[in-house]
Amino acid sequence: MDHPPPGRFRTIEDFRAHWCGLDEERELDCDLEIRAGGPMADPLVVTGADGGERTIGNRFTVHPMEGWDGTPEGGPTDDTLRRWRRFGESGAKLIWGGEAYAVQPDGRANPNQLHLNPDPSVDNAANLDRLLSTLRAAHLEHHGSTDDLLVGLQLTHSGRFSRPDGPSMIPRIAELNPVLSMKYGLDASVHVLTDGELREISDRMVEAACLAADVGFDFVDVKCCHGYLLHELLGAHTRSGDHGGCFENRTRLFRDTVKAIRSERPGLMIGCRVSITDTYPMFRREGDAIGHPKDVAENTPWRHGFGVNAMDPTLSDFTESQAFLELCRDLGIFMANLTIGSPYYCPHLQRPAAYPPSDGYLPPRDPLCEVQRHLKTVRTIKALVPGLPLVGSGWSYLQQWIPFIAQHEIRSGMVDSVGLGRSMLSYPTMPADVIAGRELQRKFLCRTFSDCTTAPRNGMISGCYPLDEHYKKLPQAVELKVLRKEASRA
Numbered sequence: 493m494d495h496p497p498p499g500r501f502r503t504i505e506d507f508r509a510h511w512c513g514l515d516e517e518r519e520l521d522c523d524l525e526i527r528a529g530g531p532m533a534d535p536l537v538v539t540g541a542d543g544g545e546r547t548i549g550n551r552f553t554v555h556p557m558e559g560w561d562g563t564p565e566g567g568p569t570d571d572t573l574r575r576w577r578r579f580g581e582s583g584a585k586l587i588w589g590g591e592a593y594a595v596q597p598d599g600r601a602n603p604n605q606l607h608l609n610p611d612p613s614v615d616n617a618a619n620l621d622r623l624l625s626t627l628r629a630a631h632l633e634h635h636g637s638t639d640d641l642l643v644g645l646q647l648t649h650s651g652r653f654s655r656p657d658g659p660s661m662i663p664r665i666a667e668l669n670p671v672l673s674m675k676y677g678l679d680a681s682v683h684v685l686t687d688g689e690l691r692e693i694s695d696r697m698v699e700a701a702c703l704a705a706d707v708g709f710d711f712v713d714v715k716c717c718h719g720y721l722l723h724e725l726l727g728a729h730t731r732s733g734d735h736g737g738c739f740e741n742r743t744r745l746f747r748d749t750v751k752a753i754r755s756e757r758p759g760l761m762i763g764c765r766v767s768i769t770d771t772y773p774m775f776r777r778e779g780d781a782i783g784h785p786k787d788v789a790e791n792t793p794w795r796h797g798f799g800v801n802a803m804d805p806t807l808s809d810f811t812e813s814q815a816f817l818e819l820c821r822d823l824g825i826f827m828a829n830l831t832i833g834s835p836y837y838c839p840h841l842q843r844p845a846a847y848p849p850s851d852g853y854l855p856p857r858d859p860l861c862e863v864q865r866h867l868k869t870v871r872t873i874k875a876l877v878p879g880l881p882l883v884g885s886g887w888s889y890l891q892q893w894i895p896f897i898a899q900h901e902i903r904s905g906m907v908d909s910v911g912l913g914r915s916m917l918s919y920p921t922m923p924a925d926v927i928a929g930r931e932l933q934r935k936f937l938c939r940t941f942s943d944c945t946t947a948p949r950n951g952m953i954s955g956c957y958p959l960d961e962h963y964k965k966l967p968q969a970v971e972l973k974v975l976r977k978e979a980s981r982a
């Protein structure tokens with residue numbers, strides 16, 4: 493099936509006609525002119541940990557982007573520092589967590605993930621300090637001031653997607669999920685974390701948050717997204733005990749962690765990146781390789797998702813999403829970064845792409861429909877939970893049309909900050925170019941080849957192999973081209 497990628501449209505009028513034609517609800521039919529004095533340069537005022545105001549200098553956020561390139565001890569390599577430096581150079585004034593930082597070794601998504609190492613001979617603070625100071629110095633050099641720059645650290649435990657020792661998963665799950673067990677070949681012996689183990693993980697999150705505060709990060713993100721542990725817990729309807737079943741139990745670990753961080757480091761701001769809605773796991777269909785929700789009818793009502801309609805788990809139900817974000821607001825979370833689903837079981841939705849990753853499938857519909865789902869989700873939440881500033885996700889697929897739609901969504905108050913992920917690997921200075929009114933450098937626009945996802949799935953470091961000279965010249969770039977072709981074949 494040919495879905496014309498955004499780069500194929502020559503004019504904004506052509507793109508707009510296609511974009512609006514895909515929008516069945518006619519919600520996004522909008523004025524896509526770029527106007528002078530664009531709102532992307534507007535500051536955003538958020539509430540600091542002391543209740544006072546903190547100003548974020550503009551409306552671009554760099555999403556956390558992991559590179560699978562840390563040292564075995566959990567610190568940064570030159571590649572990691574290069575990425576953080578480029579984030580600092582980007583011009584975005586909100587750096588949402590840099591990348592996922594595992595709070596204990598068994599919770600790493602790969603052996604090279606940055607992490608809090610319990611070995612007393614490892615200087616975790618020095619490792620974090622190098623990342624933060626590299627980013628801040630680059631920002632200061634290129635943008636003159638860091639007074640209105642907010643930098644966070646994203647705290648994670650990878651839960652069912654833990655791969656701390658190599659290519660095989662060593663899952664630490666919140667609850668048994670028959671469909672994910674089928675997808676990943678797990679049997680009943682898989683390790684379900686006990687309530688005691690969950691409390692220990694929470695303690696490690698608090699320890700990592702204290703370290704981040706002491707090093708000088710402005711905030712930590714208590715990560716609840718993408719199928720990792722705290723996200724899985726939000727949908728752990730079938731788990732028994734203190735952390736499963738009712739909404740209060742499923743949000744307990746998050747609540748307790750946030751309260752404990754607040755009590756230990758009252759001056760530290762806390763954010764939350766959350767998969768605010770989800771979908772039933774997708775499978776590659778025999779024959780045409782298109783993604784489909786295999787056996788969904790047999791597994792309905794669906795008892796495992798968060799923010800999904802139990803009777804049709806391909807659709808959203810925002811009842812608990814709203815309750816969770818109201819809880820966030822009550823807990824003093826300064827901002828929520830909204831994302832959808834997981835890069836493992838629904839990559840077409842979590843990161844809409846023209847080419848699937850090697851463990852993915854062909855997109856079931858035009859990927860722009862998934863971008864629209866991200867935008868509409870944020871719009872819905874904005875209306876349901878006023879007063880909580882929001883970052884949106886899933887923008888990179890839009891390529892050269894990002895500034896048009898970004899201006900519209902910000903100007904009309906549909907989102908507070910536009911978060912960019914993959915684009916920040918290929919074209920980190922896009923925010924600075926947009927804000928300065930410079931023409932976009934089209935050769936750097938992310939074309940969503942998915943090599944940055946396929947690489948780590950196959951044990952390689954991540955980066956933009958097709959467009960960034962630093963990775964282009966590596967031998968892995970050739971291997972990735974072959975994997976890309978195979979993944980795109982029906």
Ligand SMILES: Cc1cc2nc3c(=O)[nH]c(=O)nc-3n(C[C@H](O)[C@H](O)[C@H](O)COP(=O)(O)O)c2cc1C
Binds near residue numbers: 888
């Ligand atoms: C290589 C790679 C690494 C990522 N690492 C993280 C991460 O550490 N934490 C996180 O919350 N999301 C991570 N993501 C997801 C992105 O932050 C973002 O949500 C996603 O790419 C969709 O946004 P985009 O369309 O702008 O790329 C990663 C994505 C990619 C492709």
